[in-house]
Amino acid sequence: MSNAQNAAEKVDERIKERSRFREAMIRPELGGIVGTIIVFTMFALFAFDSGMFSSKGVLNWSQVSAQFMIIAVGACLLMIAGEFDLSVGSMIGFAGMLIAIFSVTLGWPVWMAIVVTFVICTALGAVNGYIVIRTGLPSFIVTLAFLFILRGFTIYFPQTIERKTIIGGVKDVAEGDWLAAVFGGKILTGLFSWFGEIGLIETFARGSREGQPVVDGIPMLVVWAIALIIFGHILLTKTKFGNWIFASGGDAEAARNSGVPVNRVKILMFMFTAFCATVFAACQVMEFGSAGADRGLLKEFEAIIAVVIGGALLTGGYGSVIGAALGALIFGVVQQGLFFAGVESSLFRVFLGLILLAAVILNTYIRRMITGER
Amino acid sequence: MSNAQNAAEKVDERIKERSRFREAMIRPELGGIVGTIIVFTMFALFAFDSGMFSSKGVLNWSQVSAQFMIIAVGACLLMIAGEFDLSVGSMIGFAGMLIAIFSVTLGWPVWMAIVVTFVICTALGAVNGYIVIRTGLPSFIVTLAFLFILRGFTIYFPQTIERKTIIGGVKDVAEGDWLAAVFGGKILTGLFSWFGEIGLIETFARGSREGQPVVDGIPMLVVWAIALIIFGHILLTKTKFGNWIFASGGDAEAARNSGVPVNRVKILMFMFTAFCATVFAACQVMEFGSAGADRGLLKEFEAIIAVVIGGALLTGGYGSVIGAALGALIFGVVQQGLFFAGVESSLFRVFLGLILLAAVILNTYIRRMITGER
Amino acid sequence: MTEDSKFHHGDPVANKPIIEMKNIEKHFGSVIALAGVSVDVYPGECHCLLGDNGAGKSTFIKTMSGVHKPTAGEIYFEGQPMSFEDPRDAISAGIATVHQHLAMIPLMSVSRNFFMGNEPVKKFAGISFFDHDHANQVTMEEMRKMGINLRGPDQAVGTLSGGERQTVAIARAVHFGAKVLILDEPTSALGVRQTANVLATIDKVRKQGIGVVFITHNVRHAMAVGDRFTVLNRGKTLGTAKRGEIEHEELQDLMAGGQELVQLEGSLGGTV
Amino acid sequence: MTEDSKFHHGDPVANKPIIEMKNIEKHFGSVIALAGVSVDVYPGECHCLLGDNGAGKSTFIKTMSGVHKPTAGEIYFEGQPMSFEDPRDAISAGIATVHQHLAMIPLMSVSRNFFMGNEPVKKFAGISFFDHDHANQVTMEEMRKMGINLRGPDQAVGTLSGGERQTVAIARAVHFGAKVLILDEPTSALGVRQTANVLATIDKVRKQGIGVVFITHNVRHAMAVGDRFTVLNRGKTLGTAKRGEIEHEELQDLMAGGQELVQLEGSLGGTV
Amino acid sequence: ATTASAEGEKYILVSHAPDSDSWWNTIKNGIALAGEQMGVEVEYRNPPTGDLADMARIIEQAAASGPNGIITTLSDYDVLSGPIMAAVDSGVDVIIMNSGTPEQAREVGALMYVGQPEYDAGYAAGLRAKGDGVGSFLCVNHYISSPSSTERCQGFADGLGVDLGNQMIDSGQDPSEIKNKVQAYLSANPNTDAVLTLGPTSADPTLLALDAEGLAGEIYFGTFDLGEDIVKGIKAGTINWGIDQQPFLQAYLPVVVLTNYHRYGVLPGNNINSGPGFVTADGLEKVEMFAGEYR
Ligand SMILES: Nc1ncnc2c1ncn2[C@@H]1O[C@H](COP(=O)(O)OP(=O)(O)OP(=O)(O)O)[C@@H](O)[C@H]1O
Numbered sequence A, B: 001m002s003n004a005q006n007a008a009e010k011v012d013e014r015i016k017e018r019s020r021f022r023e024a025m026i027r028p029e030l031g032g033i034v035g036t037i038i039v040f041t042m043f044a045l046f047a048f049d050s051g052m053f054s055s056k057g058v059l060n061w062s063q064v065s066a067q068f069m070i071i072a073v074g075a076c077l078l079m080i081a082g083e084f085d086l087s088v089g090s091m092i093g094f095a096g097m098l099i100a101i102f103s104v105t106l107g108w109p110v111w112m113a114i115v116v117t118f119v120i121c122t123a124l125g126a127v128n129g130y131i132v133i134r135t136g137l138p139s140f141i142v143t144l145a146f147l148f149i150l151r152g153f154t155i156y157f158p159q160t161i162e163r164k165t166i167i168g169g170v171k172d173v174a175e176g177d178w179l180a181a182v183f184g185g186k187i188l189t190g191l192f193s194w195f196g197e198i199g200l201i202e203t204f205a206r207g208s209r210e211g212q213p214v215v216d217g218i219p220m221l222v223v224w225a226i227a228l229i230i231f232g233h234i235l236l237t238k239t240k241f242g243n244w245i246f247a248s249g250g251d252a253e254a255a256r257n258s259g260v261p262v263n264r265v266k267i268l269m270f271m272f273t274a275f276c277a278t279v280f281a282a283c284q285v286m287e288f289g290s291a292g293a294d295r296g297l298l299k300e301f302e303a304i305i306a307v308v309i310g311g312a313l314l315t316g317g318y319g320s321v322i323g324a325a326l327g328a329l330i331f332g333v334v335q336q337g338l339f340f341a342g343v344e345s346s347l348f349r350v351f352l353g354l355i356l357l358a359a360v361i362l363n364t365y366i367r368r369m370i371t372g373e374r
Numbered sequence C, D: 001m002t003e004d005s006k007f008h009h010g011d012p013v014a015n016k017p018i019i020e021m022k023n024i025e026k027h028f029g030s031v032i033a034l035a036g037v038s039v040d041v042y043p044g045e046c047h048c049l050l051g052d053n054g055a056g057k058s059t060f061i062k063t064m065s066g067v068h069k070p071t072a073g074e075i076y077f078e079g080q081p082m083s084f085e086d087p088r089d090a091i092s093a094g095i096a097t098v099h100q101h102l103a104m105i106p107l108m109s110v111s112r113n114f115f116m117g118n119e120p121v122k123k124f125a126g127i128s129f130f131d132h133d134h135a136n137q138v139t140m141e142e143m144r145k146m147g148i149n150l151r152g153p154d155q156a157v158g159t160l161s162g163g164e165r166q167t168v169a170i171a172r173a174v175h176f177g178a179k180v181l182i183l184d185e186p187t188s189a190l191g192v193r194q195t196a197n198v199l200a201t202i203d204k205v206r207k208q209g210i211g212v213v214f215i216t217h218n219v220r221h222a223m224a225v226g227d228r229f230t231v232l233n234r235g236k237t238l239g240t241a242k243r244g245e246i247e248h249e250e251l252q253d254l255m256a257g258g259q260e261l262v263q264l265e266g267s268l269g270g271t272v
Numbered sequence E: 001a002t003t004a005s006a007e008g009e010k011y012i013l014v015s016h017a018p019d020s021d022s023w024w025n026t027i028k029n030g031i032a033l034a035g036e037q038m039g040v041e042v043e044y045r046n047p048p049t050g051d052l053a054d055m056a057r058i059i060e061q062a063a064a065s066g067p068n069g070i071i072t073t074l075s076d077y078d079v080l081s082g083p084i085m086a087a088v089d090s091g092v093d094v095i096i097m098n099s100g101t102p103e104q105a106r107e108v109g110a111l112m113y114v115g116q117p118e119y120d121a122g123y124a125a126g127l128r129a130k131g132d133g134v135g136s137f138l139c140v141n142h143y144i145s146s147p148s149s150t151e152r153c154q155g156f157a158d159g160l161g162v163d164l165g166n167q168m169i170d171s172g173q174d175p176s177e178i179k180n181k182v183q184a185y186l187s188a189n190p191n192t193d194a195v196l197t198l199g200p201t202s203a204d205p206t207l208l209a210l211d212a213e214g215l216a217g218e219i220y221f222g223t224f225d226l227g228e229d230i231v232k233g234i235k236a237g238t239i240n241w242g243i244d245q246q247p248f249l250q251a252y253l254p255v256v257v258l259t260n261y262h263r264y265g266v267l268p269g270n271n272i273n274s275g276p277g278f279v280t281a282d283g284l285e286k287v288e289m290f291a292g293e294y295r
């Protein structure tokens, strides 16, 4: 009998203890952090003198990564809440088209066009969410339907209204509009021109902008990305609502029984995803001055890939915004870096696939360590 | 006490009985059947005199539907087995390119090119399956990686080998090859020219083929579609293996414990899906005589849509091959019918989305009636 | 309370019931899960709900905890008519439930689970933040009180054993100052020691003046801690009895619908 | 079989055991789930496996039914050394298992579930087809024998109650001529009547000369049908006792690790 | 850009085409050959999905990697003018090829323009078809979301003097779908006089469609951009003409021009129109030999 009694006291004798250091290391973002380090090391070794790490080069991949980050934040929170959205790419095209049609074709003030577009698109996100909640269908199917519906309208509207698939001229009408500047402008221009003066940044060698710094400010796109990441991270880890997001994705039924308003959480997350897509679209339209029917193609996959590389669980309940942002950074840096390194561009997809597989296997391993899942 | 005792005898007193007729009606295919009837009725009303129901018109949408059916059968069985494959579209492009490279560039006999391609592609399907089984990752992620990897190679190979992305001339080398005819030929040509002679089928009124019947045979594409549907249907409903497919998708753990070789079933289904994609590619290459790097784009979604319209459950364990075939038929008929009816073609996507939503809601309702799920 | 019931109604333990459910009905499509069930719970009592599989026990307590809305019938909470729109309402009114299928999220940490739906907040620059420090501290303390030593408050619930999870769920319910604690078959998957633990907890909670609703199939467990016993059968109540007014065998008989069991007892020696 | 065990070894009921498990060990990464467990099962006996949550009961029977491969140890089946690669091997050797988490697929029909992994075939033009008629007929008959009237053999298992599903699982195991039937906590979620039913079934099966391994937390259930009792504790066996050689209380004490329970018994009146 | 440098200049060509667009092969082959012949380093870059916003980033990035010159298409002035101007301003010489107009090229500060304005090409084709008695047509647009494809159809319609209306179909890129959609359209609209396709992707299946409809050689068939099957079609008489914009030159010439400019400071005084040239059954030999590779 003595055996049994002794055993009963030491409750955890059958499980090894983990060291403090290992505890601190093992977090959802770990995969993303490791990936980022690897990627930067690789490019520093193989493409250092290609201009990738010049001020212009850095701005270049930061902008591309910022784009991915904006949609990844939305997709990340939605995925943690247990759903996902295949209509992100179509939503980007649709939102951009709406802004252009409202402002150029209908001649509305640009701020109004943007505001109305935000309202329409987040409402569409809510519709997505509402259908998922009410019918209990997988969000894969519902948002796949919206992928087609929205893309169809994005082609149909400009075609019937303007007989083209690109609507341009937004830049002209946006001149001086306060809200347009929030999406298309740049900040810290003063600082950068000072950098240019003191020679910290190269300047243009000729042309109308001779003497100005090649990088003349931080684009609002990057500002939006950082703002959304901070917002998402705080929302997820530091607030009550963040706990609800985890709970809704972890087990909707259990969360509902514990008093979490799961339906509200999910619909809000669909709306937030649509909001992020619209931010993406607005930045793009304001920067480039036109909206095209093919904008945003395949962006839904890119968002999901960034999120998954960043360690989130496709089935919900687990993940981190920082991780997703790192995933987007890896994605952007690899995409642009391969160009800098001069790799045959069709191989980019092959790399992407391999990185995705490797990242996800690493993340699974890390997650199992964290959660004790088997 | 008497209440309690009486109650104990009539076991089902709390559930209403269902009528025989309702029992017979409610089957997984019901949604597909209803959808097919609706679609045909609509087009018969609105596009009857557009040539859609002439012999030529029928061949037209049958061919398009047959294409969808070929990939839908594979996707359907795989989905019932609880997995799905986003790499179908890329696999189509990849397989076609392999056939063209082997036969045209490397000058192999066409039958050998086809056979080797089938071997390579089904092996890749097995790799997909093996990774899913071994890592326990969701098939969404694994096959998404393959979507990119295969497409990357499909562009990279012809580009580096032949300096082009379309490799043509397969028709010339395929002349007289027995296996090429199995994919690219037509059957019953004698019968159809007799039909033409006796006036059962219109004949060409002008041009090089004056006097020949407008439909001169059943393309092998259609034959393959029918053969695969019959094979899939029998496999699923009439064999032991079919029961294993349902079991693997319904609950892999339970099936494993009951002695079902779940891993083998899943890997075989991944291979079968790849096989179907290769059949699709082979038919296409033999019909058009060329392979292009952009072939099969988005086909994975189209296959999934057809299967889901046909009543299968995205999460596995439920569905029917006949349903998937009807889903593919609906898909094909709607796509072509809109052209016959003269609807603005960019709206096709909108219709597709709406049909998907409607079908899936109807199917959910039917399924709940069948399984007593809540 | 059907006319032909053998039971007497249990006398109130305190003066006024916390919650009264009157003639509750619940239909799911063509299935009638509850066909008029009345139960009341007094502070400080343990009210056991017994009954066969599918009798409607879980459905009944789900109407009590706001998961389902009753198709018909009335709910009075502390004398006031009440209608719970969703579990949040019931929880904030003071009804805590530990559901049969555990209300824990395996991937989340113990402390996040503990406070799920009841997150403590602290204001910072006018914005409410989840007060993690407070949450962690409380969780560790409460779990220690229940005799469970966590590796840390951020240990995932998925790493706990079934019995430990059950304990977390109960500790959570008790912590949030519930006036009524509902436990749906908390002991069915537990070992002897864990069961004893849960029963002791029920006893402790009851003594704090909380009304406990305890669902079980095990007559012995019910007899161990119950003050009153209500037997459900096929969506109806067969009546409520007070402790001491009813024998073990009688209760068992009622639960099983009598007849069939008698047949079996011969060979099994009445030890079920 | 630790030295300090109170138990005597149970005497064989028949002359030779069907299955002998010797010093089975099973490790999952850093977790040692089984640290050398030996158990044998004779034809026509009901061998009860008892033990606390996490004692390793499910893990043990999973090594017996081919789900896990033991890390160390030997298995003899009818005297021959055996090594099961997967559940199929065990099933075809004659070991049928009803797992704790049900091995039924809710979306599939009862008859497809009944024959899952054991599909009857008929040849037609040289190809084997699933013999649906046979399957349906057998299913209806077997379920009728168990006292369950199905709406039809194609009724989905999802529409059955928990007790009914358990019965299907047992009927299936028995039907396929198992020599050993393993039941992992078949009664834990069942009502009194359903439990009585399952126990009666065990009794019936045993009388047909099949060896039954019955896992439960409920000492009473074990005492009702068991011929021998093996108690597991923290991955080790505390020994095996024959019916009549051990008292209810003693068994209970062993399962719970003794000590703690004593503390609680005062307030709960020893009725656990 | 004014100093004569040694061999080893680096030029980057940026296109707007998605990876899989086969027509751009000729371009790739063109720059590769020019690079070889001139002894300079050349690179081809494109947005994988054909997203023009991605293309803008690629131009920025190309500029950041410090090449001597960039050769790029200008398929959307709004999107691309910014990055191109920034590149020009930072000292990279730019030549506009393929799409855009000479005026736009001048506005962004490019050295010159080599190519074929799309609308004008479509318009010229329309005029020619009108002269051949065409009154209605079907434009098979396999790349509906690209503005330049739509411009071709629009130009053709304007050249004919008819309204585009529903005569342009979104055919998608799958050959069987293209084939069957063309057949469906022709069955539903049997009075269609002409078919216009926008490249090999839509022309090849359309050939088969016409064959199946028994209309090959009957219906008036014009196409943009050559390819193997198109050349065969022209030879067989099923295709009346192909508009060749000579992509090879669009890629080859800018490299040559830039290299010479950078080495010796010489620069042609005007833009180069590489097209439109109508390829008909006369004089097809060379075209036939190199179709899809250099033609
Ligand atoms: N959401 C639902 N939809 C339809 N029927 C339901 C639903 N929930 C429960 N039921 C049915 O209502 C009846 C009562 O179920 P309930 O879960 O309340 O039983 P229970 O007494 O808790 O049984 P157990 O002891 O097995 O837990 C059963 O017939 C069940 O199938």
Ligand SMILES: Nc1ncnc2c1ncn2[C@@H]1O[C@H](COP(=O)(O)OP(=O)(O)OP(=O)(O)O)[C@@H](O)[C@H]1O
Pocket (backbone or CB within 6 Å): A374, C162, C189, C191, D028, D029, D031, D032, D033, D051, D052, D053, D054, D055, D056, D057, D058, D059, D060, D100
């Ligand atoms: N696949 C696995 N991976 C890691 N650990 C496992 C695995 N399966 C079981 N364990 C661990 O092995 C130990 C024994 O588990 P087992 O399920 O056999 O217990 P049990 O006696 O059946 O308990 P219960 O009565 O709760 O069913 C537990 O600590 C459990 O966490």
Ligand SMILES: [Mg+2]
Pocket (backbone or CB within 6 Å): C057, C058, C059, C100, C184
């Ligand atoms: Mg219940």
Ligand SMILES: [Mg+2]
Pocket (backbone or CB within 6 Å): D057, D058, D059, D100, D184
């Ligand atoms: Mg167990």
